[in-house]
Each structure stands twice: as C-alpha cells, then as structure tokens.
Amino acid sequence: MSLYCGITRRRKSFWCCRLLSTYVTKTRYLSELKEDDDACKKAQQTGAFYLFHNLAPLLQKSEHQYLAPQHSLLASLQKPEMETELKGSFIGLRKALFQLNVKDASLLSTAQALLRWHDAHQFCSRSGQPTKKNVAGSKRVCPSNKIIYYPQMTPVVITLVSDGTQCLLARQSSFPEGMYSALAGFCDIGESLEEAVRREVAEEVGLEVERLQYSASQHWPFPNGALMIACHATVKPGQTEIQVNLRELEAAAWFSHDEVATALRKDNPSYQQQNGAFPFWLPPKLAIAHQLIKEWVEKPTCSILPP
Ligand SMILES: NC(=O)C1=CN([C@@H]2O[C@H](COP(=O)(O)OP(=O)(O)OC[C@H]3O[C@@H](n4cnc5c(N)ncnc54)[C@H](OP(=O)(O)O)[C@@H]3O)[C@@H](O)[C@H]2O)C=CC1
Numbered sequence: 001m002s003l004y005c006g007i008t009r010r011r012k013s014f015w016c017c018r019l020l021s022t023y024v025t026k027t028r029y030l031s032e033l034k035e036d037d038d039a040c041k042k043a044q045q046t047g048a049f050y051l052f053h054n055l056a057p058l059l060q061k062s063e064h065q066y067l068a069p070q071h072s073l074l075a076s077l078q079k080p081e082m083e084t085e086l087k088g089s090f091i092g093l094r095k096a097l098f099q100l101n102v103k104d105a106s107l108l109s110t111a112q113a114l115l116r117w118h119d120a121h122q123f124c125s126r127s128g129q130p131t132k133k134n135v136a137g138s139k140r141v142c143p144s145n146k147i148i149y150y151p152q153m154t155p156v157v158i159t160l161v162s163d164g165t166q167c168l169l170a171r172q173s174s175f176p177e178g179m180y181s182a183l184a185g186f187c188d189i190g191e192s193l194e195e196a197v198r199r200e201v202a203e204e205v206g207l208e209v210e211r212l213q214y215s216a217s218q219h220w221p222f223p224n225g226a227l228m229i230a231c232h233a234t235v236k237p238g239q240t241e242i243q244v245n246l247r248e249l250e251a252a253a254w255f256s257h258d259e260v261a262t263a264l265r266k267d268n269p270s271y272q273q274q275n276g277a278f279p280f281w282l283p284p285k286l287a288i289a290h291q292l293i294k295e296w297v298e299k300p301t302c303s304i305l306p307p
C-alpha cells in the first residue's frame with residue numbers, strides 16, 4: 001500500500017527588495033521550492049497535504065458534495081486506519097470530480113497527474129536504471145547518466161463547430177447516456193493548434209473548418225492528464241452535411257440555439273430514460289466543454305468573427 005502526499009503552499013513572508021504582489025511572491029516561492037531541497041523540506045514541516053491511495057484522494061462526503069480535507073504531515077498508517085482516523089474514504093477522482101469545489105478539483109487533478117507521472121517514470125528509458133525524484137517532485141533524474149525527466153502534459157484540442165445558427169455536438173459510446181459534447185482529439189506530434197483542430201473536425205465529422213478562434217484552456221485529469229485547448233470554429237457556408245466517423249464517435253448532430261440553451265439550464269440532468277430515449281444533456285460546469293457551449297449560447301456570433 002502506498003500513501004502519497006502533495007504539498008500545497010502555506011508561507012507568510014518572502015524576502016525581496018521591493019514590494020511584490022501576493023501572486024508574484026507566491027509564484028517565486030513555489031519556484032524556489034522546486035530548486036532548493038532544504039527550503040522544500042522545511043516547507044513540508046508546515047505544509048498542508050492532500051492524501052492519495054492508488055491515485056484516489058481521501059475525501060469526506062457531505063450531502064451532495066465531497067470535501068477534500070488537508071492535513072499536516074502524518075504518521076504512516078494503513079489505509080483502513082487512515083480512513084477511520086480522518087473520517088473519510090479514498091474515492092476515485094472520476095467519481096468525485098464534479099462534486100468538489102473548483103479549487104479542490106483543480107489541485108487534486110494536478111496532484112493526481114503528477115503522482116501518475118512519477119509512477120510511470122520510475123526507470124530511465126535510456127539506461128534502464130531507477131530514476132530519483134527531487135524533494136519537490138518537480139522532476140526525476142537518472143543517477144547513471146544524469147538525464148532529467150520533467151512531467152509532461154498531452155495537448156488535446158476541443159472544438160465547438162458552428163454554422164452561425166446551430167452548433168455541432170457529438171458523443172462517444174463511453175459517455176454517459178444522453179450526454180453530447182464538443183469534438184475533442186489529441187494533437188499529433190509536430191502539429192500546430194490550428195492544424196489539430198482542422199484535422200480532428202475533418203476526421204470525426206467530415207467537415208472543413210473555415211475559421212477558428214481560441215477560447216480558453218484547462219487541465220483535464222482523464223484519462224492520463226491532458227491540456228485541453230478550447231476553440232470555436234465555423235464551417236464554410238452551405239457545407240454542413242456531416243459524415244460521422246463511427247470508429248471514433250457514436251453519433252454527432254447539429255443542435256439549434258434553443259435546444260442547447262434549454263439543455264444548459266438543466267442543473268441536474270436526468271439520467272433516466274423518457275419514452276424509451278435518454279434526454280439530451282451537456283457536460284457539467286467544471287468541464288471546459290461546458291464553458292465553450294455556454295459562450296456560444298450567450299454569443300452565437302463569437303465564432304464567426306473574422307480570423
Ligand atoms: N474537459 C472536457 O470538457 C472534455 C474532455 N475530453 C477529453 O479529451 C480527450 C481526447 O478526446 P478523444 O475524442 O477521446 O480523442 P481522439 O479523438 O484523439 O480519439 C481517441 C483515440 O486517440 C488515441 N489516443 C489515446 N491517447 C492518445 C495520445 N496521448 N496521443 C495520441 N492519440 C491518443 C486512441 O486511439 P487508439 O486506441 O486507436 O490508439 C484513442 O482511442 C479525452 O480523453 C477526454 O477525456 C473530451 C471532451 C470534453
């Protein structure tokens with residue numbers, strides 16, 4: 001059994017020559033901890049930790065949400081004693097993510113991605129020797145050839161395609177029943193963001209993107225930690241006939257502004273069948289797909305601005 005902790009920051013002062021903003025002070029302190037092992041060990045004595053077991057965080061259930069308690073350094077206990085002592089349970093992030101507050105969801109996602117990366121990079125791919133983690137956990141080094149390994153993220157594009165009046169949503173068979181989302185896909189090596197969007201839209205629904213506009217980005221913990229880069233895109237006028245790639249998608253369709261606006265208003269989507277079909281619903285607020293769809297509903301013309 002392994003219990004693993006990630007440090008969060010808790011330090012009141014940082015020496016500097018002029019008054020820096022709280023954000024800059026905090027950022028420089030965190031950067032210092034990556035390089036200064038002694039400072040990092042000292043911080044661990046007073047730091048607050050989230051606890052994980054097999055990549056599942058320790059959470060407490062409270063009505064319709066989960067709370068992610070933070071702890072100071074603990075004595076090593078077995079999992080059942082730890083759960084009893086701290087009045088919580090180790091729960092898969094996939095199950096709990098949407099019932100956490102935004103700050104905890106973001107920190108836990110980051111911590112889990114880092115833990116997963118360390119777990120998968122225990123050996124040097126050149127020498128085959130065990131790699132060694134630095135105190136902060138921000139890199140691993142091969143002691144025999146000094147190669148440094150840094151945590152990596154996989155870029156994924158997510159695109160809401162519109163023809164100006166409707167938007168295109170799709171679902172994979174792995175999605176919960178009835179849920180539709182924007183088109184997503186992993187970037188290929190060597191591709192720009194724009195090329196990845198054009199290729200994914202062509203591959204998945206057979207359409208040619210005319211214009212695209214960057215919206216926002218998000219770290220996403222599933223399946224292995226990705227940087228989701230969200231864009232609005234438009235297709236050429238009159239070229240809206242889709243050819244769904246059934247190897248990648250279960251279904252895709254154009255939805256009207258009214259249909260999408262109504263689905264967006266449903267805070268608690270019904271997962272029950274109605275008249276033999278599952279009602280149409282959209283990804284939860286925390287997902288960048290939701291933000292992208294909300295932006296389009298509020299300003300459907302935002303995706304048809306000149307490039
Ligand atoms: N936050 C959000 O709002 C949303 C997030 N997403 C996330 O976006 C991710 C990507 O979307 P998805 O449509 O599945 O992606 P793709 O359309 O690229 O198709 C997935 C396929 O790509 C291959 N693949 C898996 N991992 C990689 C990788 N690291 N690099 C290159 N190819 C890979 C696999 O194919 P094979 O097995 O044949 O090798 C996999 O079946 C999903 O994991 C999902 O979690 C999706 C929608 C909304």
Ligand SMILES: [Mg+2]
Nearest residue numbers: 183184185248
């Ligand atoms: Mg896809």
